[in-house]
Amino acid sequence: MEQKRHYEGLTDTEVLASREQHGANVLTPCEKDPLWKQFLEKFEDPLIIILLIAGFLSIAISCWEYWGLHSEDGVAVFFEPVGIFIAILLATSIAFYFELKADKEFSILNQANDEEEVEVIRNGNATTVAKKDIVVGDVVIINTGAEIPADGRLLEAISLYVDESTLNGESVPAYKSVKEEDFDKDASYATNQVLRGTKVMEGHGIFVVEAVGDSTENGKVFEAAQIDDSVKTPLSEQLDGLSELITKLSYVFAGCIIVGRLIVFFHWQPIVWTLSIPTLIFFWLVIKKFEGWKWFVNTFITIGYFLILMACVVVFHIMLLPEESMTGLLAHTLNTMMIAVTLIVVAVPEGLPMAVTLSLAYSMRRMMKTNNLVRKMHACETMGATTVICTDKTGTLTQNQMRVYQTQFYALDKQQLDESLAARLLMEGISVNSTASLDYSEKDKPEVLGSPTEGALLLWLNDHQISYREIRSNVQIVEELPFTTERKYMAVLVKSTLMEGKQILYVKGAPEIVYGLCKQTDCDVTKEDIERQLEEYQEQAMRTLGFAYQIVDGKEDVFKEGRVVADGLIFQGIVAISDPVRDDVPAAVADCMKAGIDVKIVTGDTSRTAKEIGRQIGLWTSSDSDKNIITGPEFAALSDAELDKRVEDLKIISRARPLDKKRLVESLQRCNEVVAVTGDGTNDAPALQAAHVGLSMGDGTSVAKEASDITIIDNSFSSIGKAVMWGRSLYQNIQRFLLFQLTVNVAACFLVLAGAFMGTESPLTVTQMLWVNLIMDTFAAMALASLPPSERVMKDAPRDRNAFIISRSMGWNILGVGGFFFVMLLALLYIFEHADITALKDIIHLQLGSTNGLSPYELTLLFTIFVMTHFFYLFNARAFETGRSALHFKGCRGLLFIVMIILIGQIAMVELPILQKFFNIAKGGLSLEDWIIIMLGSSLVLWVREAWHLIKPKKK
Incomplete structure (x- = not known):
């Protein structure tokens, strides 16, 4: 049995002192090659090497002309070879500069993970700080889906399971607890320890930070994270193929130029045509990339071809032009080689990778200003090809500013919170059966930390001058059942001061589910009255929650196999929570539909609520019928073949379950659609990974963000439309x-x-x-x-x-x-x-x-x-x-x-x-x-x- 305690956390002065002593919570990137070495790598291109060799030979010939032949042009003979070197240096320098600039753009984007908000307790108040600002000694609150920001020791753990696969490779989440009897001696890491970079898969807890940054386990094995540009999209494959085709054609032109200029130099003598044989063999090997031979073999063949060519032209010169100077021949041959190689340099669009890189870097940076944080490069391009957007409702289509609109508690007189037992049971149930908190940093306007729906309930208590913190501190938690989308409710068993020697079970969740667990209703309200009230709220697109409680004597089972099995629950009533549609969403949805993009809503709400939201945003019209909407159970009952026939017509999936969204994505992909998916929860990760482009929400879980390609910082659907525009423009x-x-x-x-x-x-x-x-x-x-x-x-x-x-x-x-x-x-x-x-x-x-x-x-x-x-x-x-x-x-x-x-x-x-x-x-x-x-x-x-x-x- 444990009691929810009130933690003071660090003061602002202690935070500064801790950061001074232990450092910031950032990982030092792997050391890169020095700039001079990166610059010299630009000269590893075989074509640049050939140009450099030709340039040096050209200087040698100019030296012979200047000192050996005493050319009338004087030092002017050196201008062209020097100009070649200047041009090569200029081209490589500018390319190097802009590649550095693109790398810098990506580095800025890579740092975005350090800016993610983490819920902590400081100065006795729950608040949020950037991940990089966490210090040793901080008290951190973690919930389902959160990424652990630093190494620490647990102070509280409720049904806490953590995925530590990033550190130990184990696929099964590790159970975490603060109770010594639960400690697993064979575990990779201590049962009461959580580590940076791991993820909360279930439950919640509180821990105190013991190591940050490079001192964490994650820091000891850290390698600088880079934006993933290894994914081969159809565009990148096309560009690779196009570049290869152009390169091969340029080799053909180069070979023809070498043979053509030498044939003309020797006045079209038939024997000179034999130069086409070694030239053809050499460029055929170049096109075949020397069949994958070692570099020294390639170098030997290249030098061999050059020597054979020079030997042939010298022999032809002796045979055909014995009276003319050999210097002119060598200069002409060398110039021919440089022209041929330079033409390859001109023809091959080496600027294409730079154009793509700069376009992506520019787009990614500018997209941040439209609230799109691109996490994976290929997503920019793929977004432009999107044909279907599967979106959730809350926070994306709606404002995610949950407030209690109306309450219907049957045992309360005129909905007022008084000192009656019914009112005190209700206040305690709302306060303790919750993972949300309120940040009172801004005294005039508390900010919700955690679930917006649960936060709306705490705000409702706050509006009635009731301190949820005080209630929590006076309650001992006996056992807790976290909310999951499968069961659609959460429950907590507490030892309360309201009932001496008794325990109280509080349940909260979907009204129809919670009501089904209950034996009776406060004031004996009928099921029909409850359903009528629910229908009224749902027709107004409101989210509804049902509440129940049971007083238990401590001997009977209340939880079994992750379910509530208590058989004496009393249904207390309903709360209607309003979340209005964002002002910009109807126009954004209309723009997407005009652009030929289908929009589909996937939500856990009822069909009535989902249809009303669809109507408000312009998606659901009077011409739509039952073929355009389906419930989660009906969706699951369809075979893949049946779903594929119907999926194009679907606009709304209501009462959707976690894997429904993933199955919807896979069906659309089988129908040759390019699918973008929005999601904010851990349960959305499979769909986000399966989609062509996964769009996580700014306030979503770390698991969802990691599975996504783009993070919509402001959670708005209009930002998704802007991402499509950027993708198409790119x-x-x-x-x-x-x-x-x-x-x-x-x-x-x-x-x-x-x-x-x-x-x-x-x-x-x-x-x-x-x-x-x-x-x-x-x-x-x-x-x-x-x-x-x-x-x-x-x-x-x-x-x-x-x-x-x-x-x-x-x-x-x-x-x-x-x-x-x-x-x-x-x-x-x-x-x-x-x-x-x-x-x-x-x-x-x-x-x-x-x-x-x-x-x-x-x-x-x-x-x-x-x-x-x-x-x-x-x-x-x-x-x-x-x-x-x-x-x-x-x-x-x-x-x-x-x-x-x-x-x-x-x-x-x-x-x-x-x-x-x-x-x-x-x-x-x-x-x-x-x-x-x-x-x-x-x-x-x-x-x-x-x-x-x-x-x-x-x-x-």
Whole structure:
């Protein structure tokens, strides 16, 4: 037998002293590699290594030209190889910076667990503090579903079972008690001890903290927790497959460029075509990833191919061009290799992982401002494909501000609490048969800690100036039966001062269940009167509780096998508790249904209550019938086949039991629906784990939160709608990046390949292609990943979760626009090669002649036109599938900042003398007239799109 005691806990001064002595309740993350080592890892990419080797060889050739051949260009021969290194360093540095930024975003999210509220007693008052603020000596209150915040020794334990599997691997929860006779000597941890990171599966208790942070058992085996991004969603699998396909195609282009440029160098001599054999073998092995061989074998093969290629071209040079200098051959071959590798770097969308990472990090951080704490990365994307939301009622659809609306206690005169025995029995039953508490920190407005329903009863007592604490402190608990959703009631047997030498059993729960346990009713009220009263309350969507008591002599059994077996219970009456619908929920539900998302309510309330809530939020209409609602027992009686036929029509499951929600999710998934589920209790964990996206509530249990993918901090359904909007917008941002990047790839790859076989200088040099890769890949990833969500996406139907990310319209845009850019640039390449262009306006008076090569000025024009046409196309890609103008910039400060960097960088590269030398730009750059013509001509891609946007039919 134990007495509920009043604990004082620590004072504020003692808390500070304890934290100073024992430290904070946080776990020190595992030590990461130093930044310099993380940066050097960026250079482990085989393509970057090849570029670096080629760059060093290029410097060696420049040294030979400068000191051995005394080149007329002087130190200018070093500018291009140095420029290659600068471009490589710039690209890797920016990628490294933004990866660090994304890691920082995730680290902030990972710390969210330390901010979870824990119920403690301090200064003699029950209150809540953040988990990280728990200190040694704190008195902590734990209830079913709670995660233990620190190691400690139990002061009280009522039917307490704790899951310690995270520490000892045992699947069976450990029984915890403060009674020495219950201690298990063979248990992994002491029976009166609770440990950080374990979970309360049943019962409740109070413990005093003995260790925090790294000093806990959990801290001793801790590894830094990371957001789980290992889950392979259909999107991540598609992106992996797409990247692999593009990489393979880029290898084909690279091989063709190597062979093509060397064949043209040797004037198309047939014997030179034999170079295609080793090139074909080498790139076939690269595509096959060297069949999984060891790295040193791969390195040997790569060096072997390079040596064979160099040996062949030297032999061909001796045979076919014996009178020409070998230096030109080596420089050309080396430049060819660098162009080929650089094209692979440009073509492979290495910015795609960055775009996805930045989009996810940006979305996750911004979603926190809309009360969505994303716990698992893949949930952002999957939320956008959701077709069904299964939601509970309390706290999600309703305000979760439970207050007693009306009472019907039959033995009380006019519902007033007086000094009669009936009133005192009722007050004692409410006070002791409860796991809730009130926080009196704010004296004008006590705050409920624990179950809102039970808290409403304590608030009702408080409104009548009755101290539940005083009543609890005068009562001794003999035995207790915690509430479960299976039995739908809770009970406590106490030794009370109201009855000397007697014990009193108090029962509270669902009225129909509690009434069924009773032998009689106070004042002999009939069952019909009670049912009539219940129906009235339930039709108003109120939660009802029934109360009963029995005076026992201590000899008879009252509990057996987890049930009340006492046979003399007296039904005291009913309480109606009101929880109004949230103001924003009807509009949020309407938005989801307009977006093609079905909403289904799963609740433990009666059918009448559930239908009334459904009616208030706009889900239940006059056209709905019995086929749209089902009770828990009826639901359980259906076979899987029967359920699958009916599940699409269901809108409400009332009197639902814990596993009903999980079975509903599995049935919807068999019907190819993408399901999101809300839940706040430990019993919701199976459904949260089974769903495509589990949404736990901010005030839910730790078990529910851990099983979920997203935590809705404010518990509101409207926040769920915002999560869908973010998910859909995220998917579209990734599509926009792919649209832009692949359009650039089509134009660049075919242009360089065509130049190789035309025998011209490469239309784009290595440094220029690296700059294109930087602005069109890395910067574009940043620009398009940071686009804000659009409410317009909520007007679209849910996307097919397994549909290929490159839609038909995207495919036509990539081929059409990329192909147009290629043809336009190829035409300019031909013109520049067959005409002497000294100013861009010379094209108006064009006179084509024989091949006369490309001047530095003409190559500068081609490079600038390539960049600026794609620069303006970035705006088109940004507006893709938005239904808006490409010049709509609201909320796009990040995009505008990045496009300004691209524009200023391009102008500086062309006009600043020091940069001209590094990027093979003509001395003197371009004239103002050239810039105006290029800007106007290149921007046509934007104005044509805007004109089409104005005249094309709008989507309904």
